Amino acid sequence: MSKAIEILEKNKIKPSFIRIKILEYLMNTKTHPTAHEIYEQLKKEIPTLSKTSVYLNLNLFLKKKIIVDLKTKEEQRFDFIQYEHINFYCRICKKVFDLPIVNYIKENDIKVDEFMVEKINIYLEGVCKDCGKP
Ligand SMILES: [Zn+2]
Known part of the structure; x- marks a missing residue:
């Protein structure tokens, strides 16, 4: 089982394909991407992906404290919590x-x-x- 699935299940989140992809992307990216960047990257792989779904899932991960957000003046960036x-x-x-x-x-x-x-x-x-x- 992938680490992403394990984390989602541990947090009682149904590990849907999109959620696994978003989380894996954040786990493997060190650049603190914005929601838009995550969307643009994953859309290459998942053409049916909607921006709303990226936003909703990022907020869900935030609420569950799986990821953190780093707010600058202009934008909100996301990062997987490594600890x-x-x-x-x-x-x-x-x-x-x-x-x-x-x-x-x-x-x-x-x-x-x-x-x-x-x-x-x-x-x-x-x-x-x-x-x-x-
Ligand atoms: Zn107290």
């Missing part, structure tokens, strides 16, 4: 935050006493930045 989010639980307001933590420990990368680590679940608990203000 995992981990949950941070604030013991004061009881809210759960997504913290972007760089993947410094890679799965399948470390051995602990001959035990192969295949999955890492990190759960953080503490005081969020709002509750931590004096």
